[in-house]
Amino acid sequence: MTYHNPPTTPRRSATFDEYTMSEIRRAAATGIYDIRGAGAKRKLPHFDDLLFLGASISRYPLEGYREKCETSVTLGARHATKPIELKIPITIAGMSFGSLSGPAKEALGRGATIAGTSTTTGDGGMTEEERGHSKTLVYQYLPSRYGMNLRDLRRADAIEIVVGQGAKPGGGGMLLGQKISDRVAEMRTLPKGIDQRSACRHPDWTGPDDLEIKILELREITDWEKPIYVKIGGARPYYDTALAVKAGADVVVLDGMQGGTAATQEVFIEHVGQPTLACIRPAVKALQDLGMHRKVQLVVSGGIRNGADVAKALALGADVVSIGTAALIALGDNDPRWEEEYQKLGTTAGAYDDWHEGKDPAGITTQDPELMKRVDPVAAGRRLANYLKVMTLEAQTIARACGKNHVHNLEPEDLCALTIEAAAMAGVPLAGTSWIPGQGAF
């Protein structure tokens, strides 16, 4: 009688999984780190881990479509004589001309304007497309100062001093040679076709005391009219928020690690910074400790996708949320209609993130004149406006169900968490318990 040893099933390593091994092979072959766009793709504790409780015997709901639920918000009234008035608590985050095509920037302006909200420039200066089509435009003041000039500063509606962003707290911008067209090169005062790595630190200030003087200068230049925002990456949200407020900011913009980027090292995107969910409560706590909650507005971004996310961020204490990646998807980014072309680029619709290569089949993250023709700014702007309106309606639906006549009346007490991690980060009880883990000093 012959006896055969039973074979074991081939076992793949959880540590050396398929993606990890492919990345080792890629690094070995090319000698350069992986650069890509978008934000963290790993699974993180997020708004999906929170649920609203809704109304009950102790609190009554508002009638949908009948009883009003307000969504308007004023930003920057702390010091600015011309604060920003928005109809909805959702803004469009800073994305540069250069990383995005001109038609894509125009579409963002059109969509935001129809929906009654603001758009934001990026690390490449202000273009006529976006100024012309954005009723309310926030002008970013970045370390690179590409395209920064007095005229644009004065025709902006608000100024956003960028200290960091969620995808890369502590990192600077990156725009590789393929996307430095003549127009982009001129706006950035750089030779065409070079790899442009912009600074991570401002050239003329460091630290909170300098920041206060920088804010003073910008206020003096613009005659104290325009709100000054300070944008921080989700690194040390309690202290960064407190220091921004102390330096005189009217608005703090807080971007968690799911927040997108045009191009950054994969290792940076996935391993530096904190999830959005973990950043909100410490920032709100800082505002409350300083007596500035609702006086200095908090804008939260990084992974906002729908009205539930909006409502949850507001319930945790944010005044406004901001979207970048989601807005690009609304314009047509990663649309399955271009699947054949995504396949040719070695990827698939939904996973395309090599935005820095400038070959975007959807015509959004490119400077290729032929590709960018695929973005019809009017139609894409309409899609963005629709999406913003749907998100607002969804947030109102939840707020009414919780008995709130303004989305800002949502509060942490309206929430519970599905996981211990989310309960700790959001500072709300684990579902079915009264337990809030992690209470104590941030």
Add this chain to the structure above:
Amino acid sequence: MNVTNVATTPAREVNYAPRVFDLATTPLRDLNQALHQIADGADEPAWEVLNPKGSHAVAAGVDQPITIEVRGSVGYYCGGMNSKGNITVHGSAGPGVGENMMSGSIVVKGDASQYAGATGRGGLLVIEGNASSRCGISMKGIDIVVCGNVGHMSAFMAQSGNLVVLGDAGDALGDSIYEARLFVRGNVKSLGADCIKKEMRPEHLAKLRELLDRAGVKGVKPEEFTRYGSARTLYNFNIDNADAY
């Protein structure tokens, strides 16, 4: 060395007294707002600021061809984003004098602190004394003439424009420089990544002559300077250059 300042010459004849702002009695905001409210073609070409006493953002955001005499030393960001204005500081200047200047001129009679002319896009900045570290950082078209020395990391990531140093330069001059041109008359303690000594061709000598004349510098020959600029080896990433950073 004899330095006379042509840049402070008013753009046209002035036959009446300058508008005087005394910062000891008038808030800074009033000064800057008055400067910003000057209409195109208005006949208010001469301004004088007394008792700046280290105030920040003095004459920031000027956008008319006026002359401003600042009688004393200023703090941060004097003449920030200046456009067309001709500003003279009769004292020393704190960090970021003339930051992101668009055009016009700024003359500092004394010394300047860090980041003088940072990200400047045009116009002429003259420091008659010394400038500290990071002079001309990220400059984007401005011309800077320093009659004394400059500190470390000057012209860091300088993109465009000219930096002229009559004295010495500190460590890491022109680190990660793009297309700006650097002219140093004295010693350079060390050059930064991708910054190299370059040949002084006739067009550079002519440009330098013009810059010295505009800055009112006399008795100095362009031939006494050495030119530095980008080796352009770091313009496109190569892993084998990673140790240069």
